Amino acid sequence: MAGRATSKQVRHALEAYESAHDPMDALSAARQLKEAAEALELAAVAELRHQGGTWVQIGTVYGTTKQGAQQRFRASLPHK
Incomplete structure (x- = not known):
């Protein structure tokens, strides 16, 4: 699963808080918690895309369109 190290950062930051x-x-x-959570979110999006998930699916999670999801995440994802 994506972001195991990042999820540890989230837990660590939450404990610090x-x-x-x-x-x-x-x-x-x-x-620190916000930054770690954002990195975890991005890792989850990248993993979903890697596994064949669509921008429509991601948009649904965020209550937006395919285009809204692409605008939010595409530039931050690793390029193939």
Whole structure:
């Protein structure tokens, strides 16, 4: 499954957020969590596309069109 290392980063960032002792540490952990979650999302999209998933399927998940999904993710995916 895509993004195993990235899912570990999400868990680590979430743990850092939950254990933050002050607002600055919480903010830093929240930023790390957001970045790790975005990387996990992109890895999942890339894996779905690699396995033959369509842009229509991805668009459905996000409540958008095929074109909306392509605009959101295509430029960030590894090129074949």
